[in-house]
Amino acid sequence: MEKVGIIGVGQSSFVRGYPGSIRELAFEGFKEAMEDAKIHTKDIGASIIASAPEYDKQRSPAGVIAEYLGLVPQPTFYIESICSSSSMALRVAYSMIKAGLHDVIAIVGFQKMSEISSGESQERMGRGADIQWESPFGTMMPAYYAMYAKAHMAEYGTGEEDLAKIRVKAATYGQINEKAVYRKPVTLEMFADPESTMSATVAKPLRVGDCCANADGSSCIIVASEEKAKALCDKPVWILGLGAASETVNMAGRDLLTGLKVAIEAGKQAYAMAGVTPKDIDVAEVHDCFTIAEMMAYENLGFAKPGEGKDLIGSKETYKEGSIPVNVDGGLLSKGHPIGATGGSQIRTIVLQLRGEAGEMQVKDPEIGLVHNIGGVGLYGNVTILGR
Amino acid sequence: MAKKEVDDRFKRFGTVSFTAITKANDFISYLEKGKVMGTRCKECEAIYFPPRSDCSKCLQSNMEWFEVSGTGRLLSFSELKYGPVGFEEDLPYTIALLDYGDYKVFGRISKDLPYGDLTVGMELRTESTTLPNGQLSYVFKRP
Numbered sequence A: 001m002e003k004v005g006i007i008g009v010g011q012s013s014f015v016r017g018y019p020g021s022i023r024e025l026a027f028e029g030f031k032e033a034m035e036d037a038k039i040h041t042k043d044i045g046a047s048i049i050a051s052a053p054e055y056d057k058q059r060s061p062a063g064v065i066a067e068y069l070g071l072v073p074q075p076t077f078y079i080e081s082i083c084s085s086s087s088m089a090l091r092v093a094y095s096m097i098k099a100g101l102h103d104v105i106a107i108v109g110f111q112k113m114s115e116i117s118s119g120e121s122q123e124r125m126g127r128g129a130d131i132q133w134e135s136p137f138g139t140m141m142p143a144y145y146a147m148y149a150k151a152h153m154a155e156y157g158t159g160e161e162d163l164a165k166i167r168v169k170a171a172t173y174g175q176i177n178e179k180a181v182y183r184k185p186v187t188l189e190m191f192a193d194p195e196s197t198m199s200a201t202v203a204k205p206l207r208v209g210d211c212c213a214n215a216d217g218s219s220c221i222i223v224a225s226e227e228k229a230k231a232l233c234d235k236p237v238w239i240l241g242l243g244a245a246s247e248t249v250n251m252a253g254r255d256l257l258t259g260l261k262v263a264i265e266a267g268k269q270a271y272a273m274a275g276v277t278p279k280d281i282d283v284a285e286v287h288d289c290f291t292i293a294e295m296m297a298y299e300n301l302g303f304a305k306p307g308e309g310k311d312l313i314g315s316k317e318t319y320k321e322g323s324i325p326v327n328v329d330g331g332l333l334s335k336g337h338p339i340g341a342t343g344g345s346q347i348r349t350i351v352l353q354l355r356g357e358a359g360e361m362q363v364k365d366p367e368i369g370l371v372h373n374i375g376g377v378g379l380y381g382n383v384t385i386l387g388r
Numbered sequence B: 001m002a003k004k005e006v007d008d009r010f011k012r013f014g015t016v017s018f019t020a021i022t023k024a025n026d027f028i029s030y031l032e033k034g035k036v037m038g039t040r041c042k043e044c045e046a047i048y049f050p051p052r053s054d055c056s057k058c059l060q061s062n063m064e065w066f067e068v069s070g071t072g073r074l075l076s077f078s079e080l081k082y083g084p085v086g087f088e089e090d091l092p093y094t095i096a097l098l099d100y101g102d103y104k105v106f107g108r109i110s111k112d113l114p115y116g117d118l119t120v121g122m123e124l125r126t127e128s129t130t131l132p133n134g135q136l137s138y139v140f141k142r143p
Ligand SMILES: [Zn+2]
Pocket: B041, B042, B043, B044, B045, B046, B055, B056, B057, B058, B059, B060
């Protein structure tokens, strides 16, 4: 079967208050991916632009960004599934290449969250839930994930400190990732210290330290047909498996509160397509928008049995030296979460890991990597498996 | 010529409503009468909460209302210390999900039920309420 390969990856630094416009922000990730792929804009057959709408005044950002990147007159369009937009765009690019429509496609994810205030941002993110039946109660992303945390704690005895350990790990790697927005260490003591901002409650039982850092950023992934990838690239990374699923928007429609069904379903699809099992994964990027989200990801992806995620982080198996390193780039928690750029950044991390180019964050000789990227509160789920 | 009346009752739902017009507008009139209602499909008997006007099981649109009654099991909850724009006055408040068996209800815990008294698995009931700003909603209370 014809494969689809990744031939270039790039991302901007994830920052607070990017001093430029969205097209300039998109340029940063794109330029790095183009220099990585060592190709010219004329080699690209189409571009897919991914972000979450509502942050920008610009209507239909694809055209503006494609023009700024020099990708006119090639086709360009916009893909949106909130926080998993760029993984969904990768899925679409894969199918377009398999169909033979194009042989090289650029996926550009971006988000300039600082266009609006933090309160407005929370309100908009809350509206990624059911605006008719839930938003009138004053819902927000942290509160929804907090409900999952509470249910997980009640079912499995998971503790707040188990969640805090995930943030401590994220900060360990955020410190060594020069593109991360949060570069400082976080300790368990900070979670216990009422004077520390990390310990302040956001939505019980989640605290500031359990929540990802908002950021501005862009990412770019360049994919190519097998023939093109082999011709253009010394070390292509192959897309081995793709999974995607959706879940009810309204919490009232859900029958699992201790995990995300979209992750379980998308994971199953991706493992089956790639012909691998969780044991075969050497390095993973999971969607840790909140610490509980990473805990559930361990269990939903089969790295740990349901309820045993706390043991996996407790024994540091998800650290760089462990049996299944997870988010060794700082994750969304410390690297930052510029919504539309996040999936592309996760994919970039895994591609660099598989090429052995992850620098200080490099895990030992990985062959197969996994990306778990979730949109909304488990509303959309994408799992992508990559291999050398 | 008289101006056509717009049925925008749903703008009265919750602290801030983001929807004004829906075929489920009668939900608001029931709330006014003290009733929290879901819908049942007359064709295939599928039960919906929140109420739907169209059945996704049989694709018919022949619904009847039923009242949310008795108690539901508290599946999970969270107390918010920060709220979205427009909800600052309500803080802190607790959102929750109740399981009634055939359906679930998402909403808020009544202010007179302290967070410390809540445990996953306890039984609560759903009651309509008028909010301080005059909007209509429902809350979860002790049976
Ligand atoms: Zn029906």
